Amino acid sequence: MRELILIQVYGPDRPGLTANLCAAMASYDIAILDIGQSVIHESLSLGMLISIPPTAESAPVIKELLFTAHKLGVDIRFTPVDENDYSAWVEAEGKPRHIVTLLGRQVTAKQVAAISQLLAEHNLNIDVITRLTGRPPLGGAESRRLACVEFSVRGQPHDINGLRGAFLRLSGDLQVDIAFQEDSVFRRNRRLVAFDMDSTLIQTEVIDELAVEAGVGDQVKAITESAMRGEIDFKQSLRRRLRLLKGLDESRLQVVADRLPMTEGAERLIVNLKRFGYKIAIISGGFTYFGELLKKRLGIDYLYANRLAIEDGVVTGEVVGEIVDATRKAEFLKEIAMKENISLQQVIAVGDGANDLPMLNLAGLGIAFHAKPVVKKGARQSISTLGLDSILYLVGVRERDIVE
Incomplete structure (x- = not known):
């Protein structure tokens, strides 16, 4: 029987880390159903959802990965995933997607908390958060510098005009700019x-x-x-x-x-x-x-x-x-x-x-x-x-x- 496992890896980033982990699984004919990685201040967070075929077993795979992670000096966690849950997750892929862009002189926890709460209230789930601007310097930072974070969200808001109005009010309260756009092919192809x-x-x-x-x-x-x-x-x-x-x-x-x-x-x-x-x-x-x-x-x-x-x-x-x-x-x-x-x-x-x-x-x-x-x-x-x-x-x- 096929097994689905979510693998999560945390630790200091270094060249070849992903290569070594995937090499440890290569001989087991494992499919990677999803993969994502981010690095913040040289600290890695890597996730992989893998499918182990009926011809293999999870125990030797997990053992090999634990040994590899130990050698690399990173933490690794394994979570079994139910096939029905996976299928439901795949079906959600077709849901409408939107981009929320937060623009200001700096990004604060208060801003992110307010935007995240508003998205949750309108039945939208955050998939990815990306920083578009460079890393801000400490001390003597330029007052005219821009800071921008982009949220990729999934779902259909129950009241899109109400959400836009709420973002407009929030922009005024927080002294930032917040844009809410449909994530379509046209957004990436303006001319x-x-x-x-x-x-x-x-x-x-x-x-x-x-x-x-x-x-x-x-x-x-x-x-x-x-x-x-x-x-x-x-x-x-x-x-x-x-x-x-x-x-x-x-x-x-x-x-x-x-x-x-x-x-x-x-x-x-x-x-x-x-x-x-x-x-x-x-x-x-x-x-x-x-x-x-x-x-x-x-x-x-x-x-x-x-x-x-x-x-x-x-x-x-x-x-x-x-x-x-x-x-x-x-x-x-x-x-x-x-x-x-x-x-x-x-x-x-x-x-x-x-x-x-x-x-x-x-x-x-x-x-x-x-x-x-x-x-x-x-x-x-x-x-x-x-x-x-x-x-x-x-x-x-x-x-x-x-x-x-």
């Missing part, structure tokens, strides 16, 4: 990232900066904030703000461009995305004048934005052509995906305003970045505590694969 520009790739709203140059900063800023909260139709708000800019000298555009601050992590993110073969787009309700500068600086592949109307060297208070609003943003995203011959599930979209929501929810991975509450609530994912480069970890990139 395009589309960014909003103002308050996303750059840390300010360009139209507010132009308004300062025109002496109407407070008036325009109030309209901008109301539009970002979704209180005013974007087209209406843009026309109102542009009218206040009428007569602004064209030379002031370059003055504003020279002082625009890039968002934390933006260049690190895009440099690495380009290395990995991603296409990059800016789809913005801002202005092409500033988008073209970013396109040249960052190697952006696509740019869609509003073109300021300028006559006789001054801003007219109008735009050339149709305004790029929420609907147009979503249309442009579809258009780029078609050009690139990819599924929208392979698209990442990032934005901060209410006019970004249709684009965010159209993409396979839509991220509300340092967004207003209404936008965070409407998007499936959000980042509120870290820079744009944290997006690399949402697609499963490890720190060792990232160039600075």
Whole structure:
């Protein structure tokens, strides 16, 4: 009769340890049904589920492994596994899988406890926990350093929207970012990232900066904030703000461009995305004048934005052509995906305003970045505590694969 045994090995890691253990079983025609290994601070934890055929017996196998483990200086434990239990475990393999990503400046026991408890409450079981960022130094650690842990979980949450809402509240309470995604083939095969520009790739709203140059900063800023909260139709708000800019000298555009601050992590993110073969787009309700500068600086592949109307060297208070609003943003995203011959599930979209929501929810991975509450609530994912480069970890990139 076939025997199933779970073998667990613990002890100091060293080269050849797994090879020696498997060599001890090799002459018994043993099948390895499952195997997993992790090393933390040079301490090994190895598990193997083996099947001993009817032609062999477990006693000599166990004896051989005990002798080998003693020579290697590791502890070993054996647990018989019932065939019915094994079959039930195999059937569970087909259950839906999700990835939970914890992002912060450091990972704490309190954070992991809260996330684990929430997953258990929603009928999800953690299979694997992986650290994506490098080992943090002790003493004098950089305050801007990122820390990321990824949980691979199995099961179907009974209320997925409720779980997302709970993660959003937990993120605020713990001052971290928590992403919850379906673990599908598309997650590992994203091809395009589309960014909003103002308050996303750059840390300010360009139209507010132009308004300062025109002496109407407070008036325009109030309209901008109301539009970002979704209180005013974007087209209406843009026309109102542009009218206040009428007569602004064209030379002031370059003055504003020279002082625009890039968002934390933006260049690190895009440099690495380009290395990995991603296409990059800016789809913005801002202005092409500033988008073209970013396109040249960052190697952006696509740019869609509003073109300021300028006559006789001054801003007219109008735009050339149709305004790029929420609907147009979503249309442009579809258009780029078609050009690139990819599924929208392979698209990442990032934005901060209410006019970004249709684009965010159209993409396979839509991220509300340092967004207003209404936008965070409407998007499936959000980042509120870290820079744009944290997006690399949402697609499963490890720190060792990232160039600075």
